[in-house]
Amino acid sequence: MEISAPQDEVVRLCQDLIRIDTTNYGPDGEGPGEREAADYVVEQLREVGYEPQLFESQPGRASVVLRIPGADRERGALCIHGHLDVVPANAQDWSVDPFEGVIKDGCVWGRGAVDMKDMDAMILACVRHLARTGTVPPRDLVVVFFADEEAGGVHGSQWLVEHHPELFEGVTEAISEVGGYSVTVPTPEGGDRRAYLLQTAEKGIVWLRLRASGRAGHGSVPNDDNAVLHLAQALSRIAEHKWPREYIASVRGLLDGLSEITGTGYSDEDLEELVEHLGGAAGFVRGSLQDTANPTMLTAGYKHNVIPQEAVAAVDCRFLPGHEESLMATIAELAGDRVVVEVEHRDIALDSPFEGPLVDAMKAALLAEDPEAAILPYCLSGGTDNKALSTMGITGYGFAPLRLPADLDFAPMFHGIDERVPTESLEFGAKVLLRLIETC
Numbered sequence: 001m002e003i004s005a006p007q008d009e010v011v012r013l014c015q016d017l018i019r020i021d022t023t024n025y026g027p028d029g030e031g032p033g034e035r036e037a038a039d040y041v042v043e044q045l046r047e048v049g050y051e052p053q054l055f056e057s058q059p060g061r062a063s064v065v066l067r068i069p070g071a072d073r074e075r076g077a078l079c080i081h082g083h084l085d086v087v088p089a090n091a092q093d094w095s096v097d098p099f100e101g102v103i104k105d106g107c108v109w110g111r112g113a114v115d116m117k118d119m120d121a122m123i124l125a126c127v128r129h130l131a132r133t134g135t136v137p138p139r140d141l142v143v144v145f146f147a148d149e150e151a152g153g154v155h156g157s158q159w160l161v162e163h164h165p166e167l168f169e170g171v172t173e174a175i176s177e178v179g180g181y182s183v184t185v186p187t188p189e190g191g192d193r194r195a196y197l198l199q200t201a202e203k204g205i206v207w208l209r210l211r212a213s214g215r216a217g218h219g220s221v222p223n224d225d226n227a228v229l230h231l232a233q234a235l236s237r238i239a240e241h242k243w244p245r246e247y248i249a250s251v252r253g254l255l256d257g258l259s260e261i262t263g264t265g266y267s268d269e270d271l272e273e274l275v276e277h278l279g280g281a282a283g284f285v286r287g288s289l290q291d292t293a294n295p296t297m298l299t300a301g302y303k304h305n306v307i308p309q310e311a312v313a314a315v316d317c318r319f320l321p322g323h324e325e326s327l328m329a330t331i332a333e334l335a336g337d338r339v340v341v342e343v344e345h346r347d348i349a350l351d352s353p354f355e356g357p358l359v360d361a362m363k364a365a366l367l368a369e370d371p372e373a374a375i376l377p378y379c380l381s382g383g384t385d386n387k388a389l390s391t392m393g394i395t396g397y398g399f400a401p402l403r404l405p406a407d408l409d410f411a412p413m414f415h416g417i418d419e420r421v422p423t424e425s426l427e428f429g430a431k432v433l434l435r436l437i438e439t440c
Contacts, residue, residue: 006125006430014121015101018110024085033060048131070139076172077140083149119400157388179398184406188263199398204349219305287381361440
């Protein structure tokens with residue numbers, strides 16, 4: 001009987017996963033959790049003879065772990081991980097049902113198609129192929145499908161690292177999401193060239209709650225101690241602050257490489273023309289040039305004619321490696337003495353080298369399928385579960401390989417509307433990921 005290749009079933013697996021609603025509403029919200037999707041993953045792995053482990057940090061918040069022994073048990077193991085949860089999707093904003101997993105215009109559509117049930121499907125397809133063919137990877141593989149990445153991993157990667165560190169024994173490196181996808185950029189000769197962005201760094205996270213207090217009163221009476229005004233002034237100062245730029249190694253490597261490919265020069269003060277060549281991915285790159293602080297939620301008051309005694313805002317801060325203390329000091333100064341700054345969640349920044357055997361293997365796997373492409377490092381302005389793994393000394397990279405059409409505005413679909421991934425890109429990614437697994 002002919003054994004199907006990973007690319008033959010990756011689209012189906014992606015559709016199946018999208019159809020399982022795993023919306024994560026954050027620490028203050030309820031949601032379906034990841035258990036149904038985790039059970040599906042377990043079923044797909046058991047079907048080919050594996051015996052994965054399922055862990056729940058609390059009811060419904062489920063992660064799946066599988067260790068596949070390699071040929072050389074003495075080598076450091078590789079962790080390949082994805083997350084099963086997705087951010088919310090308002091169906092009224094979408095042109096398709098975000099949880100239908102429909103194929104339309106050559107793409108799989110739905111919440112998680114980009115972040116990151118596409119990579120989950122590639123991982124599943126590849127390890128199922130290993131089992132069917134009896135292939136032994138060069139070193140141990142620890143395959144993990146985490147819960148709760150979209151809320152900082154408290155009930156997923158962080159919980160597993162804290163409560164079950166034995167699962168990651170011997171792991172030295174890891175790969176996961178938001179890297180390895182292509183952008184198409186112009187060349188000086190008037191043509192185009194694909195460049196794959198291999199994620200080697202990511203900014204740190206601090207989710208803050210700014211809490212302003214004042215004197216409650218009637219809306220018709222002048223009030224010089226208005227909590228809403230105190231908060232609005234603090235947010236205005238934060239919004240107007242010009243964060244200084246710093247070009248870490250991964251950012252410099254990306255800019256230099258992009259400049260060489262496109263023939264577009266740049267300076268530290270003037271790089272917009274160069275960055276615009278990246279299309280939708282330019283936003284991620286702009287976010288990696290300096291620390292950022294963006295208000296995301298506001299809560300104040302309960303009636304039109306009542307001045308409330310408290311107003312609260314959520315602020316999403318991201319900092320470059322080594323900048324956590326300076327960012328916190330700056331936010332405290334900008335918030336002022338009428339606003340209290342509370343930390344809801346914080347996590348570290350990462351910076352990994354764009355060299356070494358694993359990086360070489362990732363490059364080789366991509367170039368084997370797309371020989372004329374360029375491969376560049378970049379810093380992710382967001383964060384991944386590699387943060388939790390790094391506390392165990394595990395070096396992490398973003399590598400979810402996708403060869404994308406030049407006209408697909410891919411990066412803005414992370415957490416966006418009408419999220420979708422081309423079926424051909426999924427098939428390409430499954431082939432590249434399998435090649436990496438078999439050679440690294």
